[in-house]
Amino acid sequence: MRQWLRRLNDYWFGYGSxxxxxxxxxxxxxxxxxxxxxxxxxxxxxxTERGYVPYDYAVRKMPDxxxxxxxxxxxxxxxxxxxxxxxxxxxxxxxxxxxxAFVYALTLCAAVTTMLGxxxxxxxxxxxxxxxxIHHRNGFxxxxxxxxxxIMVLYVALAPSGAACSLDRxxxxxxxxxxxxxxxxxxxxxxxxxxxxxxxxxxxxxxxxRGDQWRNGTATWYPARLNEFDxxxxxxxxxxxxxxxxxxxxxxxxxxxxxxxxxxxxFRKWVLLAGLLMHAYxxxxxxxxxxxxxxxxxxxxxxxxxxxxxxxxxxxIRTEKHRVRVWTPKGRSMRPGPAAALQAMDPLSLVxxxxxxxxxxxARNAGDVPIEPVKASWKRTLAAWPVGWIPGLWRRILxxxxxxxxxxxxxxxxxxxxxxxxx
Amino acid sequence: MAVPTPSTEFKxxxxxxxxxxxxxxxxxxxxxxxxxxxxxxxxxxxxLRKDNLIQSLSQTATEGTLFLNWKYLKRSPLMxxxxxxxxxxxxxxxxxxxxxxxxxxxxxxxxxxxxxxxxHYPRIYTMPIPLKxxxxxxxxxxxxVNTDDQGYIRPAVAQRIALESFDDPRNPPVEVVLxxxxxxxxxxxxxxxxxxxxxxxxTYRVDLAKLRRDKGTSP
Numbered sequence: 001m002r003q004w005l006r007r008l009n010d011y012w013f014g015y016g017s018x019x020x021x022x023x024x025x026x027x028x029x030x031x032x033x034x035x036x037x038x039x040x041x042x043x044x045x046x047x048t049e050r051g052y053v054p055y056d057y058a059v060r061k062m063p064d065x066x067x068x069x070x071x072x073x074x075x076x077x078x079x080x081x082x083x084x085x086x087x088x089x090x091x092x093x094x095x096x097x098x099x100x101a102f103v104y105a106l107t108l109c110a111a112v113t114t115m116l117g118x119x120x121x122x123x124x125x126x127x128x129x130x131x132x133x134i135h136h137r138n139g140f141x142x143x144x145x146x147x148x149x150x151i152m153v154l155y156v157a158l159a160p161s162g163a164a165c166s167l168d169r170x171x172x173x174x175x176x177x178x179x180x181x182x183x184x185x186x187x188x189x190x191x192x193x194x195x196x197x198x199x200x201x202x203x204x205x206x207x208x209x210r211g212d213q214w215r216n217g218t219a220t221w222y223p224a225r226l227n228e229f230d231x232x233x234x235x236x237x238x239x240x241x242x243x244x245x246x247x248x249x250x251x252x253x254x255x256x257x258x259x260x261x262x263x264x265x266x267f268r269k270w271v272l273l274a275g276l277l278m279h280a281y282x283x284x285x286x287x288x289x290x291x292x293x294x295x296x297x298x299x300x301x302x303x304x305x306x307x308x309x310x311x312x313x314x315x316x317i318r319t320e321k322h323r324v325r326v327w328t329p330k331g332r333s334m335r336p337g338p339a340a341a342l343q344a345m346d347p348l349s350l351v352x353x354x355x356x357x358x359x360x361x362x363a364r365n366a367g368d369v370p371i372e373p374v375k376a377s378w379k380r381t382l383a384a385w386p387v388g389w390i391p392g393l394w395r396r397i398l399x400x401x402x403x404x405x406x407x408x409x410x411x412x413x414x415x416x417x418x419x420x421x422x423x
Numbered sequence: 424m425a426v427p428t429p430s431t432e433f434k435x436x437x438x439x440x441x442x443x444x445x446x447x448x449x450x451x452x453x454x455x456x457x458x459x460x461x462x463x464x465x466x467x468x469x470x471l472r473k474d475n476l477i478q479s480l481s482q483t484a485t486e487g488t489l490f491l492n493w494k495y496l497k498r499s500p501l502m503x504x505x506x507x508x509x510x511x512x513x514x515x516x517x518x519x520x521x522x523x524x525x526x527x528x529x530x531x532x533x534x535x536x537x538x539x540x541x542x543h544y545p546r547i548y549t550m551p552i553p554l555k556x557x558x559x560x561x562x563x564x565x566x567x568v569n570t571d572d573q574g575y576i577r578p579a580v581a582q583r584i585a586l587e588s589f590d591d592p593r594n595p596p597v598e599v600v601l602x603x604x605x606x607x608x609x610x611x612x613x614x615x616x617x618x619x620x621x622x623x624x625x626t627y628r629v630d631l632a633k634l635r636r637d638k639g640t641s642p
Contacts (some may be wrong), residue, residue, distance in 0.1 A: 012443065013435040038557045045583070050637035052564060052583045057576050065506055071498050084507045132509035140576065141560040141569045144516045154509055186435055188443050195447060196512075202512040203454045210456065211519030218611055222521045225608045225615070227548040228562050231555065241611055287547060287555045287562075 012191050015184040017305025021156070022117065022165030024193065025124070026296035028152045029115025032127060035290055036108050036134070039141075043104065046138050048097045054136045061139045064089075065380035068363070085154075086136040094137060103133055114156065116386070117166020128157040145291030151196060152298060154259055159189030164305065165347075170383070173344055174401075176337035180344070193301040194263075200295070201275075202259030208252060217245035229286045247281075254278045262302060272299045288312060309347070315347035323349075324376045327356025328365045331405050338401030345383035351376075355405065361398065374398060449504040452496045454512050456519075458489040523608040528565045529579070532588045532621070533598040542584050542599075569603065574625075575599060581627035585634055592640045601625040 045051045066081035068074060083089070089350035093099045113123035124239025130154045135142055139330065162168045163183050172178040213219040221244045223229055237243055254274045261267040276296055300308065328334060333355050334342075356362055363373035374395045378388030388394045461467040469487050472479040505511040528544035545561040567573045568580055581599035588596050604619045 011588055013440060039560060041557055042560065042629050046564075050583070050586060052580055053576065054579050057579050060575060061573070062506075065503050069498060069500070073499050076500060082503050082507045085509050095486060128509070131446065135509070140573070141564050143559075143563050144514065147512050150509055151512060184437075188435065188439065192443065192446065196450060199451060199454050200512075200514050203456060204516060204518060207456045207515045207518030210459075211521075213520045214518070219517065219521050221611050222523045222608050223517055225520065228527065228546070230548055231552065239611075244611055287557045288558055289559045 012188055014187055015310065016187050017182050018160055018163035018185040019165060019182065019305035020300055020303060021159045021161040021185075021190055021193075021305075022163065023300050023308055024152070024190075024297065025117060025120070025156045025159075025161035025191070025301070026115055026165060027139065028138070028149070028156050028294075029111050029113075029127070031290055032131065032149060032153060033108065033111035033115060035105070036111060038289065039134075040104065040108070043101065044139055047104065047134070049095055053140055055137070058088075058094065058137055058139065062136055084132065084136060086133045087129060088133050088136045100137065103130055105132060106130060114153075117162050117168050119170050120162025120166050124153070124157040124161060128153050143288060143291065145288060145294050148200065148291070148294045148298070152193070152294065155189055155193050155196070158192075160185045161189075163327045165383075170341045170344055174337050174341040176335075180340035182309075190301050193298060197295070197298045197301065198259045200259075201255045205259060206256040208255070209414060210300060214248060214252060217248045220244055220247040220251065223286065228290050229288070231287045232284055234285050251278060268302055272302060275299065312347040313349070316350060319348060319350065321366050322380060323352070323366050324363050324371065324380060325352045326361065326373050326377050327352060327354050327358065328402060329360050330357050332402040333405045334401050335403045342381065342401065346381045348380070348382060350380035361395075361404050425604070445504070446510070448499050450510055450512065452492060453505045453510075454488055454514060455492050455497075457493050457497075458486050461495065462486055462490050522566075523620075525606045525608065526565065526569060527604050527619075528568070529602045529604060529621075530584045530602040531602060532585065532596045533600075533603060534591075534594050535597050536594050538594070540588065542588055544584070577625045578627055582627065582630060582633065585627075585629040586637050589634060589638055592635075592638075595629070595631055595634055597629050597631070599627045599629060608620075 009393065026292070039046065047055060055274055064081040065084065066078045068077045087103055088094050091099050093103060107127060110123050110126035110130055113119055114127045118241075131150050135146065135150055169178070173180060208214040208219070211219065213222065221239075224234065224238065238247070254271075257267070257271045260277050262271045276299070279292035279296050282288065303311075334353055339353065342351070361373040363371050363376045365371050377398065378384040378394040381388070384394060457463065459467075462469060469483045469490065470479070471483060527546045527548070530542040530544065531539055532542050533539050544565065547555050547559060547562045550558060568576055572601050581601060584599050584601075585596040600623045603622050603624050605622075606617070606619045609615045
């Protein structure tokens with residue numbers, strides 16, 4: 001029993017790599033941005049007093065949290081309202097279109113900076129407050145994907161999600177303020193994500209088992225016929241009774257496995273693969289925007305940061321024909337900080353920077369053929385993609401990473417990036 | 424690949440552990456299904472039946488658990504935690520049975536001069552695929568408007584439809600009738616009637632002052 005408790009404690013409260021939460025933060029930021037951009041097209045209809053849901057009706061859907069409870073708890077009465085993680089009760093936000101538009105725009109900006117991992121703590125907290133505020137302002141239009149997104153945004157805000165895969169880390173490395181070694185963080189926020197994802201599947205399985213159409217194997221027949229959910233063409237054999245039974249019982253089986261077996265390492269990969277296939281089919285055949293993307297993004301939480309890093313390493317090995325060597329201009333070396341930052345931006349390890357002997361930057365590909373160094377560098381540096389295409393920017397970044405060799409040798413001594421980072 | 428064991432070199436404070444435990448309890452309570460309506464209304468009692476002991480035992484165990492959760496925990500002060508933080512969640516997609524009625528909304532709008540038009544609320548089925556993705560919230564919204572327990576929103580829906588139909592300041596809409604179009608999906612092997620039925624389910628006298636205010640026109 002004691003040993004079991006210790007293992008449970010180690011699982012929930014152990015320390016490990018922050019890479020998983022960093023990757024989840026990128027997914028969540030991107031999907032929040034896409035989601036809010038899509039909804040913003042109908043901002044006037046959904047979030048204003050002249051829209052479909054004036055604020056009084058929104059409050060009726062999500063009443064203030066206070067007063068008397070019902071049932072056996074009717075003796076309990078709060079004399080004040082418990083505030084929500086929402087701004088809707090402040091600054092006349094519920095009824096003021098300019099204020100709501102401001103919060104909406106701020107939430108969009110926070111989604112961008114969350115995705116990039118810039119000012120991560122502030123960005124993720126702002127995104128969480130903005131998301132809850134928007135959902136609180138109009139709860140009539142929320143579907144399952146919105147709920148998953150809101151919950152994940154909150155977990156990302158709770159976690160040290162800027163500790164990896166973030167601009168914050170790259171900037172800190174560049175300035176030499178942190179060590180290139182990946183920090184160890186408490187894993188409980190990541191464990192909460194995995195628990196919550198399993199809870200989603202387990203409770204939906206429970207709900208479904210109480211419906212006769214799921215038990216008799218006909219459930220998937222009905223939504224496939226709802227014109228309002230219609231998306232892409234589906235082959236007619238999906239209408240045959242054995243196929244309907246297969247998809248119905250298959251859905252139940254996969255959902256049960258995603259709530260239980262997924263925690264056993266020997267089943268995990270196969271269960272998650274089945275989940276991906278199930279959601280891919282739903283995404284293809286039914287119009288439920290972003291739901292599949294949001295929930296499948298959360299699957300990364302079932303893997304440790306070390307495993308995620310290892311995927312990238314193995315992917316880098318598989319794509320080694322794209323590797324390049326980049327030489328710095330003669331007499332100039334990379335400073336240790338920028339070298340570590342550039343290495344952190346290149347999880348596939350496709351670019352190797354070395355001190356060169358030419359007057360300018362040079363590069364050679366895996367076949368030892370000379371190529372254009374700046375383009376070769378940013379195109380293979382995964383984290384450079386959002387900015388590398390901006391004319392002149394990546395060259396400027398590379399140039400600013402340099403210092404005259406004598407100074408580098410005098411300061412720290414390394415002659416290559418690997419040495420610099422190792423030091 | 425073996426799953427790496429987390430390091431326990433560092434310690435997490437008892438306060439954080441207590442928070443995590445509370446969080447797990449609260450979200451689990453909140454996400455569990457509600458008991459069947461007949462048990463919630465207490466029109467039917469749980470208990471063992473001699474004629475069908477195994478089924479009634481299973482039913483009493485599962486529904487009893489859900490009933491106790493709903494009555495004593497879900498409506499306890501613990502509910503403040505998910506509701507205030509944003510962690511509220513309920514996972515009843517396509518459950519307990521998937522929706523089996525195709526629905527869309529239209530409205531008859533009557534203007535001051537007696538003219539009538541048919542207003543077509545955005546219908547996802549008729550949209551091109553990229554637009555379906557962006558406009559899906561209209562379907563979800565109408566799904567909620569259609570239920571009786573959220574029917575209180577219907578005046579606001581009708582008022583918005585009046586606003587969207589208001590083009591001539593001298594001839595405002597004065598009445599909106601919401602029309603439910605529906606088609607029941609028949610089970611496998613049964614003949615499907617493709618014809619939608621229509622029912623007027625809500626009539627609304629337009630608030631002209633609000634209409635003009637929202638449109639930005641003077642009377």
